[in-house]
Amino acid sequence: MDKKKIKKEYKTEEITIVWEASKCIHSGNCVRGQPKVFNHKARPWIEVDKATKDELIDQIDKCPSGAISYIINES
Ligand code: SF4
Incomplete structure (x- = not known):
C-alpha cells in the first residue's frame, strides 16, 4: 500500500486516534x-488502550x- 495514502483510526469508547x-x-516524540502506545515495530503500531x-x-x-490527531467520542 502507498504509505502516503494510509489513514487509520484507533478507537476506545472515549477517544479515536487518527493516524495519517x-x-x-518522524520526530519520535x-x-x-508513550512507548507503550506508540511502537513502530508492533502491529498495530498504536495501541490506544495502553x-x-x-x-x-x-x-x-x-x-x-x-500526523496523529484525536476525536473525543460522543458518549
Ligand atoms: S506521529 Fe507525530 S510525534 Fe509521532 S513520530 Fe510522527 S511526527 Fe513525530
Missing part, C-alpha cells in the same frame, strides 16, 4: 513519550506534524 502516515516527520484518554491527548498535542 504522509504527515509524519510519540514513541519516546494509556488513559488524558495521557493520549497530552501526547498527541506534542506531535509537531499533525
